[in-house]
Amino acid sequence: MSRSPSHLLGRPRLLAALTAAAGRAKADQTLIACQRGAQTTLRFANGRFHQTFYAESVDVWVKVACDGHVGVATTNAFSPEALRAAVEAAMAMARVGGRRTLAAVPAAPLARAVPPLATYVAETARRPIADTIQALHAVWQRTGRAGYALAGSFTAGEEELAVVGSKGLARYQPFTVAGVKLVATRGGASGYAAATSRDIAQLDLDAVADRAVRLARANAAPRDLRLGRPTGTSFGRYDVILEPEAVAELLEWLGYIAFGAKALAERTSPLAGRLGDRFMGEAISIHDDALHPDGLAVPFDYEGVPKQRVALIERGVAAGVVYDTAYGARYRQPSTGHGMPYDETEGPLPTHLTLAAGTTPRAGMERLLGDGLVISRFHYVNGLLDTRRALMTGLTRDGTFLVRRGKVVGAVKNLRFTQSVLEAFSRTAALSRERRLIADPGSGLGACLAPAMLLRDFTFTGKTQ
Amino acid sequence: MPTTKILALLQETIAGLTRAKVEYADARWERRRQESLIVQNGAVQHLAAAVSEGCALRARVHGAWGYAASSRLTGLRATAAHAVAMAKACALVHAEPVPFPAQPPQRGSYRTPLDVDPFIVPLPKKLDYLLWANQVLREHDAVKTATTSLEFYRTEKLFLSTEGSLIRQEIIESGASMEALAALDGEIQRRSYPMGNGVGVAQAGYEYVKSLDLVGQAPRVRREAVALLRAKECPAEVTTVILMPDQLALQLHESCGHPVELDRVLGQELSFAGGSFLDPSKRGRFRYGSRQVSITADATCPHGVGTFGYDDEGVPAQTTPIVREGLFVGYLSSRESAARVGLSSSGAMRADGWNAMPLVRMTNVNLEPGTTTLRDLIAGTRRGVLLATNRSWSIDDRRLNFQFGTEIGWEIRDGRLGAVLKNPVYTGITPAFWGSCRGVAGRDEWVLHGVPNCAKGEPVQIMHTGHGAAPALFTRVQIGRSHR
Numbered sequence: 001m002s003r004s005p006s007h008l009l010g011r012p013r014l015l016a017a018l019t020a021a022a023g024r025a026k027a028d029q030t031l032i033a034c035q036r037g038a039q040t041t042l043r044f045a046n047g048r049f050h051q052t053f054y055a056e057s058v059d060v061w062v063k064v065a066c067d068g069h070v071g072v073a074t075t076n077a078f079s080p081e082a083l084r085a086a087v088e089a090a091m092a093m094a095r096v097g098g099r100r101t102l103a104a105v106p107a108a109p110l111a112r113a114v115p116p117l118a119t120y121v122a123e124t125a126r127r128p129i130a131d132t133i134q135a136l137h138a139v140w141q142r143t144g145r146a147g148y149a150l151a152g153s154f155t156a157g158e159e160e161l162a163v164v165g166s167k168g169l170a171r172y173q174p175f176t177v178a179g180v181k182l183v184a185t186r187g188g189a190s191g192y193a194a195a196t197s198r199d200i201a202q203l204d205l206d207a208v209a210d211r212a213v214r215l216a217r218a219n220a221a222p223r224d225l226r227l228g229r230p231t232g233t234s235f236g237r238y239d240v241i242l243e244p245e246a247v248a249e250l251l252e253w254l255g256y257i258a259f260g261a262k263a264l265a266e267r268t269s270p271l272a273g274r275l276g277d278r279f280m281g282e283a284i285s286i287h288d289d290a291l292h293p294d295g296l297a298v299p300f301d302y303e304g305v306p307k308q309r310v311a312l313i314e315r316g317v318a319a320g321v322v323y324d325t326a327y328g329a330r331y332r333q334p335s336t337g338h339g340m341p342y343d344e345t346e347g348p349l350p351t352h353l354t355l356a357a358g359t360t361p362r363a364g365m366e367r368l369l370g371d372g373l374v375i376s377r378f379h380y381v382n383g384l385l386d387t388r389r390a391l392m393t394g395l396t397r398d399g400t401f402l403v404r405r406g407k408v409v410g411a412v413k414n415l416r417f418t419q420s421v422l423e424a425f426s427r428t429a430a431l432s433r434e435r436r437l438i439a440d441p442g443s444g445l446g447a448c449l450a451p452a453m454l455l456r457d458f459t460f461t462g463k464t465q
Numbered sequence: 466m467p468t469t470k471i472l473a474l475l476q477e478t479i480a481g482l483t484r485a486k487v488e489y490a491d492a493r494w495e496r497r498r499q500e501s502l503i504v505q506n507g508a509v510q511h512l513a514a515a516v517s518e519g520c521a522l523r524a525r526v527h528g529a530w531g532y533a534a535s536s537r538l539t540g541l542r543a544t545a546a547h548a549v550a551m552a553k554a555c556a557l558v559h560a561e562p563v564p565f566p567a568q569p570p571q572r573g574s575y576r577t578p579l580d581v582d583p584f585i586v587p588l589p590k591k592l593d594y595l596l597w598a599n600q601v602l603r604e605h606d607a608v609k610t611a612t613t614s615l616e617f618y619r620t621e622k623l624f625l626s627t628e629g630s631l632i633r634q635e636i637i638e639s640g641a642s643m644e645a646l647a648a649l650d651g652e653i654q655r656r657s658y659p660m661g662n663g664v665g666v667a668q669a670g671y672e673y674v675k676s677l678d679l680v681g682q683a684p685r686v687r688r689e690a691v692a693l694l695r696a697k698e699c700p701a702e703v704t705t706v707i708l709m710p711d712q713l714a715l716q717l718h719e720s721c722g723h724p725v726e727l728d729r730v731l732g733q734e735l736s737f738a739g740g741s742f743l744d745p746s747k748r749g750r751f752r753y754g755s756r757q758v759s760i761t762a763d764a765t766c767p768h769g770v771g772t773f774g775y776d777d778e779g780v781p782a783q784t785t786p787i788v789r790e791g792l793f794v795g796y797l798s799s800r801e802s803a804a805r806v807g808l809s810s811s812g813a814m815r816a817d818g819w820n821a822m823p824l825v826r827m828t829n830v831n832l833e834p835g836t837t838t839l840r841d842l843i844a845g846t847r848r849g850v851l852l853a854t855n856r857s858w859s860i861d862d863r864r865l866n867f868q869f870g871t872e873i874g875w876e877i878r879d880g881r882l883g884a885v886l887k888n889p890v891y892t893g894i895t896p897a898f899w900g901s902c903r904g905v906a907g908r909d910e911w912v913l914h915g916v917p918n919c920a921k922g923e924p925v926q927i928m929h930t931g932h933g934a935a936p937a938l939f940t941r942v943q944i945g946r947s948h949r
Contacts, residue, residue: 039924040551041923041924043733043736043923045731045732045733045735046731046732046733047559047560048529048555048559048560048563049529049530049555049558049559050530050728050733051530051532051733051822051824052529052530052531052532052551052552052554052555053532053533053534053822054531054532054533054534054547054548054551055533055534055535055820055821056534056535056536056537056544057536057820058536069509070512071512071513072511072512072513072514073513073514073515074513074514074515074516074517075515075516075517076516076517076518076519076536077516077518077536089514090514092514093512093513093514093588094512096512096588096589096592129551129554130550130554133554133555133557133558134557134558137558151732151733151735151736152735152736153736153737153923155923155924181736181737181923182736183735183736185732185735190735192736265610266609266610266646267609267610267646267648267653268646268653268655273651342513343501343513343515345501345503345510345511379739379861379862380859380860380861380862381859382857382858382859382870383857384662384856384857384870385856385857385870385888385890386888387653388651388652388653393857393859393868394859395859395860395861395862395866397739397861397862414861414862414866416859416861416866416868416892418868418890418946442923442924442925461868461892461946462866462868462892463866464861464863464865464866464894465742465865465866465894
């Protein structure tokens with residue numbers, strides 16, 4: 001296969017088409033966002049690619065306001081006729097709701113400039129997929145010779161996001177992303193590792209595979225951990241080191257249930273009515289920072305508002321939530337640049353969470369832990385048990401390790417935790433000084449930057465077989 | 466573009482792929498129209514119309530797959546070339562091809578049987594209905610957020626293959642939901658109808674929305690949300706549990722539907738969703754549940770959102786026994802995955818749109834009705850709880866250790882329903898839990914629910930799956946937030 005041509009239209013053509021469509025709308029305000037791109041996904045297991053997937057995509061979202069009433073339409077066609085039809089469909093929706101709607105009108109987007117960001121690496125978009133297929137095959141063969149099978153996925157793609165408004169707003173940004181996820185297995189033991197970057201050249205497949213194999217090797221012959229008696233004082237509680245992948249899973253759930261303005265408005269967030277209260281230890285500072293140089297940077301949201309770095313938890317204290325224009329108007333706050341695609345109904349959400357690093361080298365954390373567990377990763381976390389307490393449950397996966405006197409002494413079978421994450425984070429004993437970028441390259445523009453955490457008295461409530 | 470012109474483009478593409486001497490290829494065109502209406506606290510919060518259309522091409526060369534999708538229907542030649550090139554590149558590194566059994570050409574069509582096309586019901590009428598239900602839901606000061614919503618989908622599909630299949634389908638789905646969030650002294654409780662965590666959806670017309678009777682159900686939903694604010698916490702103990710169909714839907718989904726997906730069993734989802742404890746050696750031998758438990762994957766079930774005429778690789782819809790009187794007997798499968806374990810496809814390859822590759826997915830995974838009644842199940846319980854409406858769900862990567870939370874529970878004492886319980890949670894190990902099933906209510910109390918948010922695959926696909934069940938009783942279940 002030859003090098004791939006770019007699928008992107010580019011700034012002038014894309015903005016011109018959207019601006020023309022917005023200009024024809026007979027609405028008080030119009031916003032049009034368009035995300036176009038092409039992505040290749042390779043999924044593999046058992047020594048073969050079972051899914052090889054190339055998709056070109058176009059998504060256009062139109063939001064109009066007429067006499068204070070809002071309508072939304074979406075389409076995946078990009079012709080002038082299709083864009084006109086989408087605008088008319090949005091107008092029709094706004095008119096229908098007109099007699100009764102009180103929905104928030106999108107505020108006039110701010111004229112603030114967006115910072116210049118380098119988010120597009122041509123090599124990521126152009127590298128022939130046949131080269132990647134060969135590279136992955138070489139990695140399988142190498143780990144296979146060591147006795148480990150690999151399953152996983154590889155994704156690479158490019159996309160462009162543009163937002164225009166009837167009042168002169170015009171934003172454009174191109175992106176690339178590439179990522180790999182690998183699970184190494186041998187018998188019943190498994191280990192997981194992943195990497196994501198805007199630059200495909202930064203993905204070191206061998207290093208990712210080696211980490212997955214290392215974890216799988218350590219995860220062999222897991223023992224059954226006794227959780228103690230339900231009435232015992234030490235019932236199910238262990239000091240733990242959570243690796244960044246496990247931390248990111250908890251942070252993402254916190255982002256969903258706690259740090260969006262909709263959860264605040266509906267009072268389901270633990271922060272509702274408690275901004276300014278202390279929730280966690282002083283070591284914990286959580287931000288949403290889409291401009292972080294170590295993250296997957298994004299300069300503006302789907303309403304064209306520049307991304308702001310938002311303090312959510314500042315030294316353990318509830319500091320704020322993220323807003324789009326509608327929720328911002330409701331709370332008399334400016335949008336923080338967290339508007340989502342207009343057909344989303346979950347409200348503004350933080351998609352670039354960061355947890356501040358600590359000062360402890362990761363390599364020294366077992367010694368600080370003493371006796372306890374190292375958790376590589378969580379599986380199927382659910383944070384809806386009691387959102388006001390951020391009570392969550394989930395299981396460990398792909399490596400849970402027992403530590404005795406500061407040394408890993410073996411693997412244990414997967415465990416279920418049920419734990420208030422607010423309480424868990426308030427018992428933080430250490431944060432690693434290193435952080436890892438955790439992102440799913442196939443799922444939008446988000447990412448999480450997390451250190452490893454040492455938490456005291458983490459509650460486990462079950463185990464698997 | 467009219468469908469006659471689209472059909473001509475697809476035929477031309479399939480002819481081109483045949484000339485290119487691929488082993489097999491198919492073309493799937495889809496156009497989906499969607500309408501969403503949400504009312505919150507008496508105001509219209511969201512009114513949206515969506516349309517999405519495109520074509521997916523799948524080509525098989527030397528036993529390897531290539532897949533490409535595009536919304537540019539006039540550029541299908543390039544899309545086809547991409548699919549073939551990917552297949553060839555993969556074939557170079559595969560040790561040996563996996564069999565893909567041929568099937569006779571399928572020529573047919575399927576259309577959702579319905580009384581009222583939801584897209585011709587005027588939007589103002591739909592909004593009036595939502596506003597009315599919303600008003601009734603808010604008739605108590607403790608209800609701080611009342612949300613009512615409607616959702617409708619029309620999906621048109623054309624499927625052609627190099628085997629000579631030509632299939633047309635039109636699937637219409639209608640959904641509705643309401644939710645009351647009640648708050649008092651920092652406590653917040655939620656009640657939903659007809660399902661928790663999103664819209665309840667059925668493959669039907671607007672008549673389904675009317676049958677749900679949101680306005681008539683709103684006082685009960687409101688009353689229960691408020692009652693939860695002063696309810697007792699669900700105790701932590703091992704006891705008898707009766708699950709209502711709106712919770713059994715999730716129990717079936719997570720602990721039966723997912724582990725019988727044959728692609729998971731074969732390790733193809735290891736890096737994302739995980740594997741399964743139901744390996745092929747267990748089929749026909751493993752006791753999954755008690756003799757009360759018979760579970761069927763039924764893609765022909767009326768009103769099921771997992772119902773269709775043909776799956777997305779042209780296999781006719783089927784009814785597949787999964788568990789029979791407690792014995793594990795069958796899988797959800799595709800043509801290729803079934804062949805790997807010596808079976809024929811159960812017709813469960815489904816994609817969530819034109820821009821997604823079909824995967825083995827649930828259809829309608831149903832617990833067959835039993836012979837008792839809910840009343841008798843309660844009457845026969847000296848001490849236990851009745852739990853309804855899913856709130857949270859979690860299960861391990863092999864689908865064994867699960868924990869579910871429900872919105873509400875009731876004590877059962879000496880054969881009678883007692884006090885309302887808040888924050889119920891129960892947990893167990895899949896075969897032990899289903900093995901403790903001691904009774905399932907009959908056909909009269911059997912309800913089919915639609916789960917509209919099943920995530921699987923990379924990139925993630927969101928599928929609609931159906932789950933029918935009648936109330937069922939389980940013994941020695943750990944409830945509350947305790948140890949297992």
